[in-house]
Amino acid sequence: MELQLFSLQYFLLFSLLSLYLYFYIYSKYKKSRKPGFKYYPLVGVLPGFITNRHRILEWTTEAVKASPTHSAVFHRPGKIHGVFTANPSNVEYILKTNFENYPKGERFLSHLEDFLGQGIFNSDGELWKVQRKTASYEFNTKSLRNFVIENVSSEISARLVPTLTKAAETEQVLDLQDILERFAFDNICKVAFNVDPGCLEGDGTAGSEFMRAFEDAATLSAGRFRYVIAKLWKIKKFFNIGSERKLKRSIQVVHDFANHIIQSRMEARIEKLDDDLLSRFIGNSENSSEFLRDIIISFILAGRDTTSSALSWFFWLLSSRPDVERNILKELETIRKQNGKNIGDTYSFDELREMHYLQAAISESMRLYPPVPIDTKNCLNDDKLPDGTFIGKGWFITYHVYAMGRMEAIWGENCNKFVPERWLENGIYRQENQFRYPVFQAGPRICLGKDMAYIQMKSIAASVIERFVMGVQDKDTCPKYVASLTIRMKYGLPVKVKDRCVD
Numbered sequence: 455m456e457l458q459l460f461s462l463q464y465f466l467l468f469s470l471l472s473l474y475l476y477f478y479i480y481s482k483y484k485k486s487r488k489p490g491f492k493y494y495p496l497v498g499v500l501p502g503f504i505t506n507r508h509r510i511l512e513w514t515t516e517a518v519k520a521s522p523t524h525s526a527v528f529h530r531p532g533k534i535h536g537v538f539t540a541n542p543s544n545v546e547y548i549l550k551t552n553f554e555n556y557p558k559g560e561r562f563l564s565h566l567e568d569f570l571g572q573g574i575f576n577s578d579g580e581l582w583k584v585q586r587k588t589a590s591y592e593f594n595t596k597s598l599r600n601f602v603i604e605n606v607s608s609e610i611s612a613r614l615v616p617t618l619t620k621a622a623e624t625e626q627v628l629d630l631q632d633i634l635e636r637f638a639f640d641n642i643c644k645v646a647f648n649v650d651p652g653c654l655e656g657d658g659t660a661g662s663e664f665m666r667a668f669e670d671a672a673t674l675s676a677g678r679f680r681y682v683i684a685k686l687w688k689i690k691k692f693f694n695i696g697s698e699r700k701l702k703r704s705i706q707v708v709h710d711f712a713n714h715i716i717q718s719r720m721e722a723r724i725e726k727l728d729d730d731l732l733s734r735f736i737g738n739s740e741n742s743s744e745f746l747r748d749i750i751i752s753f754i755l756a757g758r759d760t761t762s763s764a765l766s767w768f769f770w771l772l773s774s775r776p777d778v779e780r781n782i783l784k785e786l787e788t789i790r791k792q793n794g795k796n797i798g799d800t801y802s803f804d805e806l807r808e809m810h811y812l813q814a815a816i817s818e819s820m821r822l823y824p825p826v827p828i829d830t831k832n833c834l835n836d837d838k839l840p841d842g843t844f845i846g847k848g849w850f851i852t853y854h855v856y857a858m859g860r861m862e863a864i865w866g867e868n869c870n871k872f873v874p875e876r877w878l879e880n881g882i883y884r885q886e887n888q889f890r891y892p893v894f895q896a897g898p899r900i901c902l903g904k905d906m907a908y909i910q911m912k913s914i915a916a917s918v919i920e921r922f923v924m925g926v927q928d929k930d931t932c933p934k935y936v937a938s939l940t941i942r943m944k945y946g947l948p949v950k951v952k953d954r955c956v957d
């Protein structure tokens with residue numbers, strides 16, 4: 455009995471001492487920390503990370519907003535250190551001024567290498583520079599722009615409009631996000647290697663094998679970043695089990711498909727060069743077929759989900775703003791009248807350029823829902839960011855595009871409101887500084903497909919809005935998202951389509 459009392463006393467004493475030590479260290483720790491994430495001794499931000507994983511964008515936005523510099527330092531066990539920033543000076547510094555110190559880095563490249571090889575999206579240094587040079591030249595040619603416009607127009611008139619017309623007739627509820635993804639996939643495959651997978655054709659099953667394999671390969675490769683035990687995917691890959699087995703199979707389907715096209719195109723290349731990207735890269739005879747495959751797959755990945763994500767959020771925002779929709783309709787009517795056009799005629803490049811209000815509305819929508827909501831680089835050598843934040847060698851740095859769109863310091867008091875007018879000066883669209891609005895990234899590695907993306911998004915939005923009324927279901931609830939490489943709506947965007955003329 456005496457012995458029991460004795461050990462109980464020891465136990466209580468030990469517990470009290472532990473509690474005292476915990477709170478003592480915690481208060482010291484708290485004092486030494488800058489505002490941002492909430493820290494706990496030994497485990498850093500881990501508890502917050504675990505409880506907020508389902509709302510990672512909001513949680514990290516709160517952290518950068520809470521910091522006076524708009525940067526928040528992140529430490530987690532497992533030697534994971536980094537900085538989240540929503541400060542335009544830091545963004546300019548990492549993406550331009552000290553670009554060489556902030557590559558994508560080994561970790562990023564190794565996770566995606568099986569799928570993307572060393573294509574433009576998955577390379578740094580000289581390998582990246584060579585591809586960027588050739589690709590930038592091609593992306594600025596008028597012939598590529600015309601090729602894009604032709605393909606977008608025919609996909610709209612031959613597939614998108616008939617699909618929506620049929621849905622309006624049958625009063626069926628459609629997933630608009632799925633339709634837009636199929637559209638974007640067909641379009642990017644045409645632009646990349648002049649192949650039409652026909653994903654938006656008929657009942658939507660055509661071309662699906664390649665699209666599904668591509669989708670799986672992208673999702674499973676991105677999933678490698680989310681393991682709690684970082685190297686577990688390597689073990690699974692070694693034993694060829696679980697998700698790694700599935701990934702291997704889908705990569706094989708994608709690579710076989712691409713290799714087959716590249717081989718046949720290389721054999722026939724002397725005849726006639728098409729306008730697609732593959733034909734343009736084949737023009738340079740030094741490129742091996744593996745290099746061609748990697749660069750083409752990188753382009754499909756980059757151009758695949760971005761425009762569909764942007765337009766899904768745009769149509770959702772528009773559903774609660776009939777005033778914005780009316781302004782778009784008015785602008786389209788003026789352009790049609792000026793150019794003697796009817797509803798249903800396709801718009802030329804110059805006409806698309808005249809759509810200042812529509813461009814403003816799409817840019818505004820991407821400010822609030824950027825297709826690539828966060829983007830991460832790796833720090834090569836110890837450095838100090840312009841706002842004074844220290845960043846160590848091997849740390850990650852994430853510029854937080856989603857948070858930047860919600861910063862009062864950048865956009866003023868109405869930063870959370872959807873206001874297309876903020877982009878217009880006397881009715882003319884005004885470009886925003888790329889480091890305050892890095893939706894397309896910025897600096898030497900800025901998105902190559904930006905102009906192509908606006909052509910596609912404006913063409914789709916104009917033809918859909920002038921012909922149909924999108925009855926977004928449950929429009930007052932903000933859709934849940936999946937934060938992968940792009941921000942997709944978790945349950946799609948269900949809409950009931952109505953013919954506008956009938957309305």
Ligand code: HEM
Nearest residue numbers: 574756757760761764825826893894895899901902903907
């Ligand atoms: C709304 C649409 C789009 C948005 C918001 C967007 C955004 C971005 C962003 C943020 C990056 C940087 C990614 C990174 O390095 O981690 C990027 C890179 C890139 N984008 Fe886009 N993109 C869009 C559409 C397109 C389209 C249609 C293409 C056409 C193929 C394209 C081609 C590329 C390429 C090739 C890169 C890599 C550039 C490089 O690393 O040098 N993008 N884009």
